[in-house]
Amino acid sequence: MHVKKVLVIDIGGSNIKLFVTGRPGRLKIPSGPALTPRRLVQEVKKATVDWRYDVVSIGYPGPVVRGKIAAEPVNLGSGWVRFNFARSLGRPVRLINDAAMQALGSYRGRSMLFLGLGTGLGTTLVRGGVVVPLEAAHLPYRNGKSYEEFIGEAGMLRMGRKKWGEHVFIVVDLMLAAFVADYAVLGGGNVRLLEELPPRTRRGKNANAFRGGERLWVNDIVCV
Amino acid sequence: MHVKKVLVIDIGGSNIKLFVTGRPGRLKIPSGPALTPRRLVQEVKKATVDWRYDVVSIGYPGPVVRGKIAAEPVNLGSGWVRFNFARSLGRPVRLINDAAMQALGSYRGRSMLFLGLGTGLGTTLVRGGVVVPLEAAHLPYRNGKSYEEFIGEAGMLRMGRKKWGEHVFIVVDLMLAAFVADYAVLGGGNVRLLEELPPRTRRGKNANAFRGGERLWVNDIVCV
Numbered sequence: 001m002h003v004k005k006v007l008v009i010d011i012g013g014s015n016i017k018l019f020v021t022g023r024p025g026r027l028k029i030p031s032g033p034a035l036t037p038r039r040l041v042q043e044v045k046k047a048t049v050d051w052r053y054d055v056v057s058i059g060y061p062g063p064v065v066r067g068k069i070a071a072e073p074v075n076l077g078s079g080w081v082r083f084n085f086a087r088s089l090g091r092p093v094r095l096i097n098d099a100a101m102q103a104l105g106s107y108r109g110r111s112m113l114f115l116g117l118g119t120g121l122g123t124t125l126v127r128g129g130v131v132v133p134l135e136a137a138h139l140p141y142r143n144g145k146s147y148e149e150f151i152g153e154a155g156m157l158r159m160g161r162k163k164w165g166e167h168v169f170i171v172v173d174l175m176l177a178a179f180v181a182d183y184a185v186l187g188g189g190n191v192r193l194l195e196e197l198p199p200r201t202r203r204g205k206n207a208n209a210f211r212g213g214e215r216l217w218v219n220d221i222v223c224v
Numbered sequence: 225m226h227v228k229k230v231l232v233i234d235i236g237g238s239n240i241k242l243f244v245t246g247r248p249g250r251l252k253i254p255s256g257p258a259l260t261p262r263r264l265v266q267e268v269k270k271a272t273v274d275w276r277y278d279v280v281s282i283g284y285p286g287p288v289v290r291g292k293i294a295a296e297p298v299n300l301g302s303g304w305v306r307f308n309f310a311r312s313l314g315r316p317v318r319l320i321n322d323a324a325m326q327a328l329g330s331y332r333g334r335s336m337l338f339l340g341l342g343t344g345l346g347t348t349l350v351r352g353g354v355v356v357p358l359e360a361a362h363l364p365y366r367n368g369k370s371y372e373e374f375i376g377e378a379g380m381l382r383m384g385r386k387k388w389g390e391h392v393f394i395v396v397d398l399m400l401a402a403f404v405a406d407y408a409v410l411g412g413g414n415v416r417l418l419e420e421l422p423p424r425t426r427r428g429k430n431a432n433a434f435r436g437g438e439r440l441w442v443n444d445i446v447c448v
Contacts, residue, residue, distance in 0.1 A: 066352065111448075128290065128448035130354050136402045140365060178360045222446075224335075224352035 007053035007091070008213030009044060010098060011035075011061055013075040018044065019210040020051050026210070035076045037083040044089070056091050057213035059098035064133075067095055067223070094216045096223055098209070099187075100124050100133045104221065105212030106185040106204045113181035114204065115172065118188035121148040125179050131223040136175065147171055153190065161193055172198040231277035231315070232437030233268060234322060235259075235285055237299040242268065243434040244275050250434070259300045261307040268313070280315050281437035283322035288357075291319055291447070318440045320447055322433070323411075324348050324357045328445065329436030330409040330428045337405035338428070339396065342412035345372040349403050355447040360399065371395055377414065385417050396422040 003021070010017040011031060018027040029043050060080070063070040069081050085093040096104070103114035103124035116122025121137035137148035149155055151171050156164040172184050186197070187204030197203065215221050227245070234241040235255060242251040253267050284304070287294040293305050309317040320328070327338035327348035340346025345361035361372035373379055375395050380388040396408050410421070411428030421427065439445050 125356070127356060128446070130356075130446065130448045132349070132351060132354075132356055133404060134402065135404050139363065139398060139402045142364065174363060178358065178363045180357060180359050222352070222354065224354045 004055050004217050005053040006214045006217055007044075007048065007051065007056045008059070008101075008210050009040075009056065010059040010101065010209045010213070011040070011073075011076070012098070013061065016040065016043070017209070018047060019213065020048070020053050021214060023051065031076065033075060033077065036079050037085065038079065038088070039077070041085070041088045054091065055217055056085070056089050056093045057101070057216045058085060058093060058095050059101035059209060059213060060095055061098045064095050064097045064100070064223075069095060096131070096212070096216055097124075097133050100131050100223060101212035101216070102187050102204060102206075102209045103185070103212065104131050104215050104223075105208030105210065106187065106202075107212075107215075108183075110182040111180060113172075113175055113179050113184045115175070115184060115186050116188040117151065117168070117186055117190040119153045121152045122188065123175070125181065127181075129220050129222065131221070133223070134179075136179075141171065156190060156193065165194055165196075168194060169198045172201055176200060228279050228441050229277040230438045230441055231268075231272065231275065231280045232283070232325075232434050233264075233280065234283040234325065234433045234437070235264070235297075235300070236322070237285065240264065240267070241433070242271060243437065244272070244277050245438060247275065250431075255300065257299060257301065260303050261309070262303065262312070263301070265309070265312045278315065279441055280309070280313050280317045281325070281440045282309060282317060282319050283325035283433060283437060284319055285322045288319050288321045288324070288447075293319060320355070320436070320440055321348075321357050324355050324447060325436040325440070326411050326428060326430075326433045327409070327436065328355050328439050328447075329432030329434065330411065330426075331436075331439075332407075334406040335404060337396075337399055337403050337408045339399070339408060339410050340412040341375065341392070341410055341414040343377045345376045346412065347399070349405065351405075353444050353446065355445070357447070358403075360403075365395070380414060380417065389418055389420075392418060393422045396425055400424060 005021040008019040015028045016031045062073045099122040107126045111127040114124040123134040123136040125132040138146045141147045150167045184201045185204045229245040232243040239252045240255045286297045323340045323346035331350045335351040338348040347358040347360040349356040362370045365371045374391045408425045409428045
């Protein structure tokens, strides 16, 4: 059987990371507020001119609904909604939210909650191979403040690392129960500030985004 | 094509409701704290002796994980975990949590949040045909109290109908955003106490449990 070679494009605010099945490591090309999808495709084609791949997965930094970009990105150029990536890349393309792609790559079966501890707070549930992006960060948590206001970047700066870490433990415990998850994976830039991890929790790895992009082409994976 | 005839068994604390594809209405047989699964099967066989069906769906009042009963029920007899329904009923059987079955029956596409307003507060998400039972009722909502303590039965008795109704509006709005749902369906015994419904919300119907049980046998429906 021919195993599909997947080109994975992980679009961030300052970098775009490129991976392809069977090639170790990754390639970084610059992103930024002027990046349009047309420009992205040009840069990707140039950077991967001697790569071989059958299909493409794109991790997009914004909402993706039923496989389609649902809103323009906050930190990039415009023209993303309705852009035809399959036509301009000449390959079948699957789109997924970037955090959901990392969550999918971190998945090891059963029911997993992925929390992205960065500027904001990303929340993605993966159950039985089904990816369920959530927006639980803005629910109230304490004193009229949201989860994100406590365990996002602003909360960490306000409370200090130690207190912030204590709230990460409490929130993981609450959310594991609420979302009926067996374990949590913590990703995002601030995970390194945690010296210990809450029970039933693992650290995510950036490389998992690549695995997530590849898994999008496995038939029993669905993103809802 | 032969359409499968589904026997749907909806197990409640005081009644068991029986439906079958193509037969209007339902049959009720008594339930209660002494009900064991063996007894259930005997009663169901007796009540449906002249019904024809190919497969069975069971709505179970407790946690069902990956199609299996995960804990004994609170208000019934014992022996439910690991009981072999398929063998004793002589048909293929699919199990689902009772609230999830009603949620599935209320589903009209896209992303739906089902809230069961009863003694407690049931929360089920259905997205793209995938049923995702949640346990969000116990998350903190206000003043250290949970959603359930506000919009469950106890909250309604404490605050009175009017104030309770106002909180239902607020909670629906918060949860539609958190669970990225396009609309909400409100089920459970206390929905009748709401004179108006929140925006983007419909009332559930009990008969939807039957439709949910039938849909469990449609191939693109998954419960995770």
